[in-house]
Amino acid sequence: MKQLLALLGLLCFSMQAQSPELALTITNIQSVKGTIEIGVFNTHDNYLKEGAAYKNYSIVVTDNSETIIIKDLPKGEYAISMYHDKNSDDKCNKNFLGIPKEAFGFSNNIVPKFSAPSYEDCKFVLNDNEKMDIKLTAF
Structure with a gap:
């Protein structure tokens, strides 16, 4: 039994070691209050839902x-x-046209022009440790 537990522990440790680290730096924060809320999506089907x-x-x-x-x-x-x-209200506040009133950002630093960017525009592959900078944009 102890051998089985040791093996499971070693397996779990080895699986964790395989996950790369993503160092995500957010810049252009205009106000030092509230929170930055981050969503990570892994398919185009659920993107931005x-x-x-x-x-x-x-x-x-x-x-x-x-x-x-x-x-x-x-x-x-x-x-x-x-x-x-x-304002820490747990939502991205928008105006009557649906345009965000709070600063936002996307991977690959995509800045939308007329609509939200697609999953294809923002996708990246995480295979190894990676550093990524995302600059917040406000309209």
């Missing part, structure tokens, strides 16, 4: 640039979206 992110992360804003180290994403293809929830 509310409540459908593969993983969610939240960072309390303490500076004009914030970094989060994500260690729990297995190797694969992803797209990231985020917004600065300045």
